[in-house]
Amino acid sequence: MEENRIAIDRDLCNGCGLCITVCPTGTVSLLDGKAAVSREESILCGHCAAVCPQEAIRVTAIDEEMSRYRTFTAEKSWLAPGKFSTAALVQLMASRRSCRCFTRRPVDRAVLEDLIKIGITAPSGTNSQAWTFTVLPTRKAVLSLAGCIAAYFGRLNTRAEKTVLRLFLRVTGKGELDAYYHGYYRKVKEALDEWHGSGKDRLFHGSTAAILVGSRPGASCPAEDALLATENILLAAHSMGLGSCLIGYAVAAMKNDPSIGQAVGIPPEEAIHAVIALGYPGEVYQRIAGRKNATPRYFEG
Ligand SMILES: Cc1cc2nc3c(=O)[nH]c(=O)nc-3n(C[C@H](O)[C@H](O)[C@H](O)COP(=O)(O)O)c2cc1C
Known part of the structure; x- marks a missing residue:
């Protein structure tokens, strides 16, 4: 029970009501001029705690460790809309390429763990966060999975x-x-x-690590959640000097043959939505590649 609690310090609360305006489930209301939990229902999104100028609210399900990274220091302050360089963001997004030539350099576990923490900053349906991450931290582990898939x-x-x-x-x-x-x-x-024959790895392209992103049963939008986290991981990997490649063949094999997941320690009730090959890239590009035309359709009402 302690795990899923919204703890409000009534001594700190100044009754401004901001927590009430941002709560998506009407969980908080004013009681005698102070914020109070007035109904059970909550998706534990933490908006109330994030908005409180008094730091009077704590959502106990939120694990602070998940916002602490081992390979870099992240700003804790909230970036208001419009306060980040769109040009820098787009350059990062467009520079990420599927890497199909990895060097033999291994990826530190700290980097892989940070990638997962970055992954879970993604939104999830009803904030279920029912995603799962299975790390294959070595070339040996990647080869084991590749062997099952082959x-x-x-x-x-x-x-x-x-x-x-x-x-x-x-x-x-x-x-x-x-x-x-x-x-x-x-x-x-x-x-x-x-x-x-030659041992050429056209499945994982020689990657020295992989992250498998899945979902536990019961999530409202399991595939969407997992894939949003996945895109975060791909972008962050590029920013950290890594190459990445989604391996759809691996996902298809694991969907059709659950014994493959079990061979790498994934419980049978979990579904795998993305397999991300990771490693240090052995390829360099001169410029950003473009995209095909995607003209939007408008409906004016
Ligand atoms: C769902 C999905 C599955 C993919 N599966 C594979 C794969 O099995 N092997 C591979 O080399 N690339 C795979 N890719 C990478 C795509 O080929 C690649 O994203 C696309 O060609 C665009 O290139 P870019 O990622 O460099 O922008 C996959 C991509 C997606 C989104």
Whole structure:
């Protein structure tokens, strides 16, 4: 119970009511001129504590350790809208590239742990924060996962080679294997041949670490939450000198074969939404790459 409490120091509270205006769940109200918790319901977002000029409110579920980083010092003060350089932000965002050539340099655990703390500054549906992070801190660990995924795709390719099976499944309304055969089979076969032949790693691109972002059951928006945290990690990784690459093949394999997650210590009830390959990049770009056209549609009402 202590974990989920909003603690208000009535001696410090000056009754300004700011906490009431920012609370999304109407949890706080004024009682005898002082803020008080007047209903159970709360998403424990901490807005009341963040807005209080008297520092009279504490949300006990919020872990201060999560805002302390080991590899850098973060400003504690709140940056008001408009107070950050958009140009700097966009340059960072546009400079992040999927890295497909990592050096052998390992990534410190402190860096990986800081990345996760940066990840969880993301919003989450009803503030559930039901995301999970599994760290593969070494090349050895990445190779273990890569081996499981290669085995999965080997089995999938063997199935996809069976023309009669594919066509039978397609006519019975299960066209996934046939779609896989036409979309991916050849590319995957090439990559698997290289993996088993020269040992070239076209799955994790030689990365020396990885973070798997998942969700616990019960979150209102599990995939969205995990992917928002993921984007934070990608951007922060770039700012910290790391390269990153999302590995969708790994996510697909883990969705279809839960034993892969279990092999790296992920409980069966967790879903994996992103696999991020991380390491020091062995590639340098001369300029920012652009994007295809994305013209917005307007609805004027
Ligand atoms: C959901 C998702 C899955 C991806 N899976 C892979 C993958 O398995 N292997 C890979 O090399 N790149 C993968 N990528 C990286 C994309 O190819 C890359 O984001 C895209 O080409 C744009 O390039 P950029 O990330 O450098 O801006 C994935 C990206 C996303 C968003």
